[in-house]
Amino acid sequence: MGLVEPNVYTAKVGENFHVFVELPEIEDLNEAIALVGKTVSLQFKEEKLAYSAEELQEIQAINQRIENKATEALASLDSGSSFDDIQAQYSSLPVSESQQVFFQSDNPSAAEVLDVLQPGSYTDLVSSPSEIVIYKLISSEVSQRPVLSSEMNSDGGESEAVMKEEQLYTVDRIVFPLKPNYPQGGFAETELTGKYFRHADVVLDNIGKPIVQISFDEVGAQLFAEITERNINRPVAIYLDGEMISSPTVQAVISDGVAVITGRFDLTEAKELAMQMNTGAIPAPVKLVSQQKIGASLGNDSWERGILAGFLGFILLCVYMIWYYRFSGLLASLALTLYALIVYAIFKIFGLTISLAGIAGFILSIGMAVDANILIFERIKEELREGRSMKESLEIGFSRAWSSIRDSNSSSLITCAILFIFASGMIRGFAVTLAIGIVVSIFTAVTLTRNLLYLWIASVGAKGGDMFIGKINK
Numbered sequence: 414m415g416l417v418e419p420n421v422y423t424a425k426v427g428e429n430f431h432v433f434v435e436l437p438e439i440e441d442l443n444e445a446i447a448l449v450g451k452t453v454s455l456q457f458k459e460e461k462l463a464y465s466a467e468e469l470q471e472i473q474a475i476n477q478r479i480e481n482k483a484t485e486a487l488a489s490l491d492s493g494s495s496f497d498d499i500q501a502q503y504s505s506l507p508v509s510e511s512q513q514v515f516f517q518s519d520n521p522s523a524a525e526v527l528d529v530l531q532p533g534s535y536t537d538l539v540s541s542p543s544e545i546v547i548y549k550l551i552s553s554e555v556s557q558r559p560v561l562s563s564e565m566n567s568d569g570g571e572s573e574a575v576m577k578e579e580q581l582y583t584v585d586r587i588v589f590p591l592k593p594n595y596p597q598g599g600f601a602e603t604e605l606t607g608k609y610f611r612h613a614d615v616v617l618d619n620i621g622k623p624i625v626q627i628s629f630d631e632v633g634a635q636l637f638a639e640i641t642e643r644n645i646n647r648p649v650a651i652y653l654d655g656e657m658i659s660s661p662t663v664q665a666v667i668s669d670g671v672a673v674i675t676g677r678f679d680l681t682e683a684k685e686l687a688m689q690m691n692t693g694a695i696p697a698p699v700k701l702v703s704q705q706k707i708g709a710s711l712g713n714d715s716w717e718r719g720i721l722a723g724f725l726g727f728i729l730l731c732v733y734m735i736w737y738y739r740f741s742g743l744l745a746s747l748a749l750t751l752y753a754l755i756v757y758a759i760f761k762i763f764g765l766t767i768s769l770a771g772i773a774g775f776i777l778s779i780g781m782a783v784d785a786n787i788l789i790f791e792r793i794k795e796e797l798r799e800g801r802s803m804k805e806s807l808e809i810g811f812s813r814a815w816s817s818i819r820d821s822n823s824s825s826l827i828t829c830a831i832l833f834i835f836a837s838g839m840i841r842g843f844a845v846t847l848a849i850g851i852v853v854s855i856f857t858a859v860t861l862t863r864n865l866l867y868l869w870i871a872s873v874g875a876k877g878g879d880m881f882i883g884k885i886n887k
Contacts, residue, residue, distance in 0.1 A: 419434060419435060419436050419437075420433075420434075420435040420839065421433070421434050421435075431702065442704060442706055445704070446701060446704060454606065454607060454652075454653070454654055454655075455606060455607030455610055455651070455652070455653055455690060456602060456603075456605075456606050456607070456651075456652040456653075457603055457605040457606070457637070457640065457649060457650070457651060457652075458600035458601060458602055458603060458649070458650045458651075458652060459600060459601055459603055459640055459643070459644050459647070459649055459650075460599075460600060460601070460644065460647050460648060461599045461600055461601040472592050472593075475592050476591050476592055479545065479589050479590075479591055479592075480538075480545060480589075482503065482589060483503075483538050483545045483547070483587075483589045484538065485503075486499050486502075486503040486547065486587060486589075487537065487538055487547060490535060490547070496535060496549050496585060496587075499547075499587060500585065500586075500587045503587055503589070522539065522541070523536075523539050523546070523548065524580065524582070526539055526548070527548060527550055527553065527582050527584070528580070530548075530550045531550070532550050532551060532552055532553070533549075533550070533551075534549070534550060535547055535548060535549040535550075536548045536549075536550075542591070542593065543590065543591055543593060544588055544589060544590045544591055545588075545589040545591065546586050546587065546588050546589070547586070547587040548584045548585070548586055549584060549585040549586075550582065550583075550584055551583040551584060551585065552582075552583045553580055553581070553582050553583070554580070554581050555578055555579070555580060555581070556578070556579065556580075556581040600650045600652075600657075600660075603636070603640055604636055605629075605633060605636040605637055605640060608633075609629050609630050609632050609633025609636060610627070610628075610629055610630075610633060610690070611627075611628040611629055611630055611633075612627070612628055612691060613625055613626065613627045613628075613686070613687040613688075613690040613691050614626050614687060615680070615683045615684050615687050616673075618673075618675070622675075623678065623679065623680045623682075623683040624673045624674060624675050624683065625673065625674040625683050625686050625687050625690075626671065626672070626673050626674075627671070627672050627673075627674065627690065628670055628671045628672075629670040629671075630670070631670070633670060634668070634669065634670025637667060637670060637672070638666060638667060638668040638670075640663075641663045641665070641666050641667045641672075642666045644663045645663055645664075645665070645666070646662065646663065646664075647662065647663060648660040648661065648662050648663070649661065649662075649663055651690065653689050653690070658686060658689050658690075659674060659676070659686060661674045661675070661676065674686070719772040719773075720772070722772075722776070723772060723775065723776045723779075726776060726779070727749070727753065727779060730746075730749070730779065730780075730783055731746035731749065731750075734746050734749075734783065734786070738790055740869065741790060741866065741869075742790075744862060744865040744866060744869060745783075745786040745790070745862055747865065748786070748857045748858065748861040748862040748865060749779065749782055749783065749786075749857065751857060751861055752779075752782055752853055752854055752856075752857040752861075753779070755853050755856075755857070756775065756778070756849060756850055756853050759849055759853070760846075760849075770839040770840065770842050770843040770846075771842045771843060771845070771846040772846075773843060774842070774843040774844070774845070774846035774847035774850065775846045775847075775850055777847055777850070778846070778847055778849075778850020778851055778853075778854055779850070779854075781821075781822065781825065781850070781851060781854055782850070782853075782854030782857060782858060784821075785814075785818045785822075785854060785855065785858035785859070786858050786862055788814040788817050788818060789810060789811060789814045789818075789858065789862065789863075790810075791814075792809070792810035792811070792813050792814040793806045793807060793810035793811075794810075795810070796809045796810050803870050804870060807863070807866055807867065807870065811859070811863055815859065818855065818858065818859065819855075822851050822854070822855055825847070825851050826848055826851055826852075829844040829845075829847050829848040829851070830844075830848075832844035833845065833848075
């Protein structure tokens with residue numbers, strides 16, 4: 414459900430195993446139930462080109478019932494019932510006015526029966542692969558109709574339309590449509606289901622257009638290769654819980670188990686499709702046992718206390734830095750303030766939901782940002798004690814402190830990556846906020862603090878060194 418952090422865990426209740434899902438910031442409980450509490454299944458289907466033996470047997474039984482119904486209607490006509498009454502009772506088509514039809518070219522079998530019929534009479538059952546019809550002849554006359562000539566033009570072009578005399582029949586009909594013994598559209602099930610599906614991700618193609626990349630396991634890759642091989646230039650439908658969510662056309666045989674779905678969808682639609690497919694890749698049904706909505710009073714209290722703790726900690730750090738490092742500490746505090754604003758802006762831009770664990774990660778990253786400033790300042794002090802100028806001390810101090818800052822923060826980022834990959838829920842939130850804070854702290858300590866110090870030295874000149882080591886001289 415986007416970037417909201419869920420807490421998902423398992424527990425055994427009695428003899429049954431349960432999955433508990435806690436979703437913060439969900440106002441509509443039905444929205445959560447719709448996603449979590451329903452049984453979903455992912456299926457890949459191919460175009461249906463033929464019926465199975467069982468389906469053909471069922472179709473034949475249906476058509477036999479339709480034929481019996483047509484025979485019954487014809488018997489009623491033979492017993493004296495009016496054609497209009499039988500048409501209203503039996504015909505599957507709406508009763509309409511008489512139709513004029515050229516049958517000699519379009520339906521020779523019907524024309525053959527009508528040719529020997531007197532106006533006002535009706536035919537026996539006239540069968541075709543698609544329907545059974547009883548015709549009532551209203552009138553018959555010779556007329557002309559345009560048809561394509563059977564011979565090609567001298568220049569090799571298409572056949573020309575010529576006028577041809579044909580019998581025109583005006584008829585009423587009682588129609589009994591038959592179920593065809595071959596598929597007319599639709600998709601047939603395959604062995605490829607969510608059981609063999611790995612993951613769906615949204616990526617961008619070479620022109621920046623969103624596409625959905627899907628992948629299968631080893632068995633699924635083999636099944637998918639077979640499906641794509643026999644469906645080149647034909648669609649393969651993706652069904653989620655019995656409903657088609659996409660039907661991409663196969664462009665080539667895909668043998669590595671990784672495919673992309675392209676289409677006219679934007680980034681939001683692509684994310685929705687990927688989420689639907691990932692949700693459907695559940696090999697077992699899920700039964701919703703119970704749900705409850707917990708108020709936010711406890712969460713709000715914890716949130717307010719966490720914010721207060723972070724704010725007080727930040728103020729105390731700044732006070733200590735200014736007391737110990739004097740004016741340079743003030744500059745470092747200014748850099749830390751900018752650091753906090755940048756991190757907050759990143760959270761807002763990407764819509765991150767900050768949990769208590771996330772606040773802890775943010776506060777810890779502040780401490781690491783202070784640690785970087787302390788390393789830099791102590792290195793600068795060492796150079797000043799050597800008798801170097803303030804400008805030289807800045808250059809050497811930053812250069813020598815950088816290796817320590819780089820190594821310590823790199824190890825912390827590796828730890829964050831491990832936590833994000835192998836942990837879940839709140840721990841992943843802690844890892845994300847800590848990683849963002851570390852990256853921003855490197856920028857503020859190495860770039861902002863350094864530039865502020867250069868501006869300071871440019872304004873105070875040689876006095877800068879005395880002000881910087883004032884605490885030592887005391």
